[in-house]
Each structure stands twice: as C-alpha cells, then as structure tokens.
Amino acid sequence: MESLVSNIITNASLPVLFMIIAVTLYTLSKGADLLVDEAVALSEELGIPKMIIGATIVSLGTTLPEASVSVMASIAGNSSLALGNAVGSVICDTGLILGIAALISPLKIQKDVVNRHGWIQFFAGLLLVLVSIPFTSLRYIFTRGGHISNLSGVLFIILLGVYIYTSIKWTKNSKDENLSTEESNGETGNKFITLMKLVLGVVIIIISSKILIPTVQETAIRLNVPNSVIAATLVAFGTSLPELVTSVTASIKGHGELAIGNVIGADILNVLFVVGSAAAFSKEGIHVTPDFFKLYFPAMIFVLTVFRLSTIFSKDKLKRSSGFILLLTYIVISVLSYL
Template sequence: MAYLLLLVGFVLLIKGADLFVDGSSNIARLLRVPPILIGLTIVAFGTSSPEATVSIIAAMEGSSDVSLGNVIGSNIFNLTLVVGIAAIIFPLKVENETIRKEIPFTLLAGGALLVVINDIFLQDHSNNLITRSDGLIFLLFLSVFMYYVIEVALKSRQDSQTEAIPDEIKWGKNIGLTILGLAGIVFGGELVVSNGTEIAYAVGMSETLVGLTIIAIGTSLPELVTSITAALKKQSDIALGNIVGSNIFNILFVLGASSVITPLSVSSKVGIDVVIMLLLTILLLVFSRTNFRVGKREGSVLAIFYVIYLVYIILRN
C-alpha cells in the first residue's frame, strides 16, 4: 500500500506543479510584476509548505534534529540538484537584482543561522540552541525581505503599466489554478514523505539517515518538480526565484516559527552542513555571474556536488 500511495504522491506533485506554474506566472502578468518576484514569494512560500509542516510538527514533538536537518538538507538539495536539473533542462536566466540582492540575502540568512547555532564556540555555553529570541530575529529578517520584494514589485508594476494582457487570462481562473496546484503539491509531498519514510524504515535505514535524506529530499520535491516544470515551460525566472525564495523561507520562516514554538537544540555535526550550504550558495552566486545565467555545464557541476554530499552524509552517519 505504501508503494501505491508513494506513486499517487508523485502524480499529485507533478500535476500540482504544472497547474501552480501556469497559474502563478499568469498572476504575475495580471499584477504586472516580473515572474521572478512571484517565484520569490507565492511559489517559494507554497513549495516550502512541506518543510514548514514537517519542521513545525517535529519541533512541537521535541524532535529538533528532524526540524533543523530537514531545513538544511532541503536547502542543500535545492542549491545542487534542483538548480542543477532545471539548468540542464533549460539554462536559467539570472536577473541583475538576483545577483546583487536576492542571493546575497540568502547568504545573510545562512550566515545568521551559522552564528546562532554556535553558542558553545561563541558564548561558552554548555550546548548549542536556537532560542525563541533567535527565532524572532529570523522572522524580523523575513519581514525585511518581504518589504524589499513588495517595494520592487510596486516599482516594476509602475514600469509595465502599458503591457497588454490577453483577454483569456482571468483573475478567477488563475487564482483557482494556483490554489489547486498548491494543494496538489502539499498533499502530494506529504504522501511522498510519509510513505517514502515508511519504506525506508522497512528496508533497515537508520532514523538519522532517513531524516537527512528521505525527509529532506521528500519535502524538497515540490521545489524540484515546480522548478523543472518552470524550466520545461522556459519560465526560468520562476525556476530560479522559487529556489532562492524557498531557501530564504526555509531558514527565516520555517526555523523562525519552529524555534518560537520551542527552542531547538543543535547537534555539533550540523555546523558542517551549514558551512557546506553557505559554500554552495557562494558557488551559485559565482555561476550566476557568468553571462547572467546558470547553464548546462554549471547545472551538471551542482548536481554532481549533491551526489558527493549524499555519499559524505551516508558515510558520516
């Protein structure tokens, strides 16, 4: 039964992502804002819903390792395999604002996470902890990012008031498509995670390894499917905006909300994973500066890095 539900989950993910990309890209046209801003907000928040659900539930149940590992593992998966596969399918165009502001903001969020999880090293505490006050700081950072996105959106809207919108693009239809697609993504992601985890335990995988691989990959499937679908539709702005936005939401919203609910204890091993995440973000920034796009070659390198990371955590655990 678990295998059948896993298959149903994949079908819902794929069809949901297809509807979600169509609906959200048309909403961007109706709002007269660049598609990347929709990718950074509506699409990113929507595809981060599984991470938020899993991490918040894990925090409430006292499983802080699952909550933190899910976010970091998902972000690494997004930076490597999601960007990599999407770029291999169709080279991702990178806007100047993404290079100058959005990817650096992702680095800022990752750097802030590295600081708050190093209490033992920085403050001579007995253990590392993401406290409620740390979580509130993350949520404040998120509000600054949202202010920036809204300001850019309003400016872009003023600059594109003359663009003609085809009559067949209607508000009601596209809002409906976006909501329906999001429901498919979230429900499909939940089926994939729960049944994939059940299958993994049945074949003898350890709980730690399941958390770092199955749960992290499973909750990132919406980003993967949405970005691949956007790449196939040549909506590269949405593909890259989805990934950058999801990583920002994962750190600032998911960990912020989780730690406000209950402080999260941090394993000493996690620091290495956060450093790897930061290095991969820098690598994406470097790749983005080459002709303002991430091409097939860069995508292949990023995908290979994920395979190397996967082997590393399997051997480490």
C-alpha cells in the same frame, strides 16, 4: 488525513501500491504543470517578473507544509528537527534541485532581481551560522555544539517581516515599470481566478507528494529494500519533492526565472520562517549539535557561495556547467554525511 492514507497504504496489495504510484505521479506532474502555467500567467497579468512570483507566492506554497511540521515539532519539544530540516532543505534545494533544473535547460536569469534576492538568501544562511556559534566557549564548538536562542528566533521572524515588506515594495516597483503592458492585460477577476488555479496547483502537488512518498516507501519495504537505503533516499527526497517537481517543470517549459525564484525564496523561508519560528516558540531555543559545525553549516555556506558566484559571473542564464557544479556539490555533501 495522514493516518487514513497510512492505513490505506499499509493494507493495500502490491499491485494496488503500483497503481497508486502511477496515479500520484500523473497528478503530481499535472499539478506542477498547472502551478507553473498559472504562475507565469499571473506574472504576465500583474506585470511582475517571474522570478519574484517564484520567490514569494510559489516558494511560500511549496515550503508551507514543511514549515508547519517543523513549528509543531518545535512546540512539542523537538526543535532540533526544524534546524536539520531547514539546513538540509537549503542544501538540497540549491544543490540538487537547481543543479538538475540547470542541466535540463540553462536557466534564464534577470540579474538585478536575482542579485537582490540572492544576497538575502546568502546572508540569511550566514546569519543562521553566526547566531548558532557559542562565542563564549569556542573551543567546545566541535564537541558540545552551539545554541540558537529564543531571541534569535524572534529576530529571524522580524527579518522575515522585513523581507516580505521589501519583496512587496520591489514587486510594486517592478509593476510600475511594466505599467504599459499591465494596462492591456486581464481584469481583477481574471487575476483572482489565476491565483486560485495557482493555489490549486500547489495543493495538488502537496497532496500527491504526501501520498506518493509513503506509498513508494511501503513498496520498497515489501520488495526488501534496506531501511538505510529508504531513509537516505526516499525520505530525504520526499521533503524537497514539491520544490523539485515545480523547478524541473519550470525549466522544461522554459521558465528558468521561476525555478530560480522558487529555490531562492524557499531557502530564505527555511531559514527565517522555519528556524525562526522553531527557535521563538521552543522553550529553550534550539540546541545545535556538533555535526552542524563539522559538516552541515560549511556545506550550506559552500553551496550558497557556489550559487552566488554562478549567478554573478553568468550573463543572462545559469549555464549547464553551473548546474553540474551545484549537483556535484550536493552529491559530495550527501556522501560525506554518511561517512
């Protein structure tokens, strides 16, 4: 499909490219509307908090394409791509996406649910750093880097299974607590239809993103925009577009819990699923370059810490001030990465 889309875009005239951009932006917004509306409906029908729906079903849907690309790259011998993709996505999701979403509208949070998943998000990032550190040769960490072994990858996959099992258990408990409202809601058939519509929303967002980004990239080239600018903006933006459009739409519609759940779940999956699979299936694990220890790991831990502190000290909403700090953190990290 990607080769077909690429051929069409390459051979299209500039007016046609602008038309494709307009159409995909429209379908992208409609897909996000559908995804958010059906996720909220599913949450209400099952009696499960929106944040849990966001941290499981929605985040899995928005990160699955990225995860599959990273795993295939790892099998092909380019496992370092998966690490960069995962760490970059955690920084972007937590800093840029939550920052923008909170600035649009303060994000409602359910403290106990956010704390459960939020600590898993934080310690998953911390564990990624720990398994990358070459403890037997620490003095060379900033010159030779580190290594994530196959065993560490297997450990991450096991932890992913534990996370999924625990999330299901928490979901059941949340459902039991809301059993009285559940009894008055729709039948199983209606829930299945809602779930199918939610999946359709994910598919529309992913396909629209796959068409929109290369189209914008080709348009930028035709308009003589420098390659460095394209790489630093459009390509980086494109990898997080599904999470961004979903979280922003949820924020606009007043479902902040869904936006927060989407980002937390995506971060956990990026570490445990993307890095774990890449390390487990690669021949010799993942080589961690010195740049990660100099900038990207500290940046990831910092932005996760800012988010954790923001949720801990917030009462019932993640305020605009927290969103500003998260967004500013992302901007500073982005600037430093190009110095």
